[in-house]
Amino acid sequence: MNKGRGNAAEKHAHAHHDHDHDRAHGHSHAHGHGHGHAHSHGVAPDADRRWLSIALGLIVVYMAVEVVIGLAAGSLALLSDAAHMLSDAASIVLALVAMRLAARPARGTYTFGLKRAEILSALANGLTLLLVSVWLAYEAVSRLVSPPEVDGPLMFYTALSGVVVNVAAAWCMSKANRSSLNVEGAFQHILTDLYAFIATTAAGAVVMFTGFARADAVATLIVVALMLRSGTTLVRAAGRIFLEAAPAGADPDAIGARLAAHEGVVEIHDLHVWEITSGDVVLSAHVIVAVGGDCHGVRRALQTTLREEYGITHATLQVDHAPAPLVGAGSVTGGPEAPHCEDAHGTVHVGSTLPGKG
Known part of the structure; x- marks a missing residue:
């Protein structure tokens, strides 16, 4: 104006x-x-920090267990899941911090408050997904060329338990306000991780029953494709807001x-x-x-x-x-x-x- x-x-x-x-x-x-306003700028009441905190606890505990088992089994798919869970944990912490910042009232030079802290968080989550996917793709291609020995049963049962943990975490995240791009970014991390564990479970079953070790790398590439899609969507949505489209x-x-x-x-x-x-x-x-x-x-x-x-x-x-x-x-x-x-x-x-x- x-x-x-x-x-x-x-x-x-x-x-x-x-x-x-x-x-x-x-x-x-x-x-x-010439000015007239009728608006509300508060953080949505259903953006419940408690549910995000519960999901964070589940992920951190399971991630530590998975790193140990992934190293013991020699499974890149399990280690990639653990790496993704680390980014999940970081995304939830970032979401919680951004929610607190966004809830602060507007004052001083920040005439809209710090509401865009949530969009910064969403952008960071999207970029993290893209960066991790590039690293995993490189490792997966290397293992397709020269597949290492993989412990199929250990990989299968660990991934199966990971499906359960991620279903619980995704359910907790669904209780929060997903209309917020910030919360949606953290939720996409969890959802992509759930798909990754499902793919790893299938790969573990293939290795266990057929001995086809490359299934581990194939499952990783499936996870990479999902991460690229989610990351691109988040970055594009955050970019539109920052460019004031x-x-x-x-x-x-x-x-x-x-x-x-x-x-x-x-x-x-x-x-x-x-x-x-x-x-x-x-x-x-x-x-x-x-x-x-x-x-x-x-x-x-x-x-x-x-x-x-x-x-x-x-x-x-x-x-x-x-x-x-x-x-x-x-x-x-x-x-x-x-x-x-x-x-x-x-x-x-x-x-x-x-x-x-x-």
């Missing part, structure tokens, strides 16, 4: 009118002219056109839609209202539309009356008599209301 636009005297007079208008109608409008499923052009279609709206521009953190969608826009139009009524109507049709409850709208005459067919960006937007961002959405018509 660009606050330095327009003639200063006109804006001062309009702001004065804005506050007088609200007082006359009994409205409380603490954010100043519109949330998935939200089309800024469609939203702008919908807002511009409201009665009394001449134009919508400088429309931005982004996420602070998972599910915390923010919108800002510059709204041009017809001369003599009810700017407050238009603002309230637009915010109702955003809330009811798009689920956007944090919307900051800068509302101005159109200059008279308005240069061009609804455009305020193209002439010296158009002071409202010297540097419009993105698409200009032209409304059906004619300038000068209330």
